[in-house]
Amino acid sequence: MTANAQSWLDLSPDNGFGLGNLPYGVFSTPATGRRTGVAIGDLVLDLQAATGDDVHATGSLNAFMARGPEAWHALRADLTTWLTDTAHRDTIEPHLLARTDVTMHLPIEVADYVDFYSSQHHAENLGRMFRPDSPPLTPNWKHLPIGYHGRSGTVQVSGTPVVRPSGQRKAPSDDAPTFGPSQRLDIEAEIGFVVGTPSELGRPVPLGAFRDHVFGVCLVNDWSARDLQAWEYVPLGPFLGKSFLTSVSPWVVPLAALEGARVTPPSRDPKPLPYLDDTDAEPWGLDIAIEVRLNGELISCPPFDLVYWTPAQQLAHMTVNGASLRTGDLYASGTVSGPGKDQRGSFIELSWGGKEPITLQDGTTRTFLDDGDVITITASAPGADGIRIALGEVTGRVEPSR
Structure with missing residues (x-):
């Protein structure tokens, strides 16, 4: 270049x-x-x-x-x-x-939206919080990229107000659920992948066809109401705790711009099944440095290169049952977190489930988001001749429930 x-x-x-x-x-x-x-x-x-x-x-x-x-x-x-x-x-x-x-404006007409759960550090952090007497990872986690289908109609461009969602909540000590605004509004710092060319129904997309279908990369904030999510997700997974808004950056960086950012992904044990085994395939780990700011203050730097399942593996898994791709499909990595406390991509991790409030430079503290808070996620990656590639930003301001 x-x-x-x-x-x-x-x-x-x-x-x-x-x-x-x-x-x-x-x-x-x-x-x-x-x-x-x-x-x-x-x-x-x-x-x-x-x-x-x-x-x-x-x-x-x-x-x-x-x-x-x-x-x-x-x-x-x-x-x-x-x-x-x-x-x-x-x-x-x-x-x-x-x-x-x-x-x-929103850069694409979003066809389908899928969100994965592919950062091992994020998954282990949540496992330690919610299943302290069990292994932090579920038995299937290292065998397949776990994900859920989201609501494409509420994917919106950066800057769209984040209206605090309301719904049912039930604390472990409560006898019955209550209804009201979420008290544990959270972020999820993620990288998104935009599908350009469709695939045929019934024909899986192999690892080697990743470049043939994925047009580019954007930033994603999959806003999450953790109290709504905790009550509703058993046994079928996320629903109203996620579907109220997902924000994306306005610029889609072409896959071709990230050639210099490709790295070998983390080693995997056990070895994945053949359709996910990229040992001899083109490596699609990506050296993307993410930064999360709350009201302008840097609070986290999640490293995308440590994500366990690559976007090529996610695409292969998403279609292995014959599900077809459509132009405008968006799929996201899931929350990106690293091993350090300052590398966690969500407030549920940063505050350890609300038990360890974050102290900001002005002396205030947060466990989850307050009305008026502004979250800005940016990212960059190595580019040609040592010049870094910017992925832009995705920003949202929390507004009171309506």
Whole structure:
């Protein structure tokens, strides 16, 4: 990939949105409808205006993603040429807009949403909290990527208000459930994967076909009401404690931009079954550094490279029963946590179930989220020539229940 210094644009090497990135999003201005844009530095390139292709004026990335990997790679190559060869400057420059002057929207029409549970440190932390007299991992955890189907209609773009959900809650000491606003509102810092090309019903997608189907990567905050979840999840799993809102970042980073971030995933014991065994396959561990901020204060740095099940394995498992993929499917890693206390990707872990409040720099404490709190999740990964790739941010402000 051509280095940032070779662009005719004045790009800061610390910007994170250089030529090695070129993430896609959907924007609007007072003068235009929703269009596809590519972030470059502090600017957005209007793709419909630059290419004349109406696929970029549909209001989502879905129509373009459905064209498949050849189209994705061709446009990425064109973008690199346009932004490095000064012969294209007069044609491209008029279609560059300041990112501060555009409004960002949900980048995809979400078809299905699946959330996994693939961070071993996160799973072990929850197991130690809730099953102290048993092994922290359930017997199936190291044999398959555990997940649940979420509610695609409540996946929303970063900045969407987080209205505190209400529902049934029952503390262990209560005789009966009560109804009211969640008192244990939480976050889940995750990485999401966006499916571009569909698959045939009844035909599993093997590990080696990951690149053929996954278009790119985004940030996800799977907001969670832990008290609602604790009462409802037996025996069928998460429902109202999760379905009220899932936030995603506005920019989708192409898979091609993360070549320099690919790493060997953690070793696995026992060896996975053949359809999940990536021993001789292309490694799809990703060296992504996540940061979580509460009201601007850094409180956690979860490391994605330690996640046990890779996105390629998650995709293979999600389809091994013959379930088909659709353009716009979104699946997320599950909460990302590391071994350190400052690497936990949720408040239930950071406060150890509410028993160890977090003390902030202003002297206040938190176990779970208060109304008015703002959570911002950012992430970056190694890119070309030592320049890091930014995944943007996903932000939400907690509002009182309605």
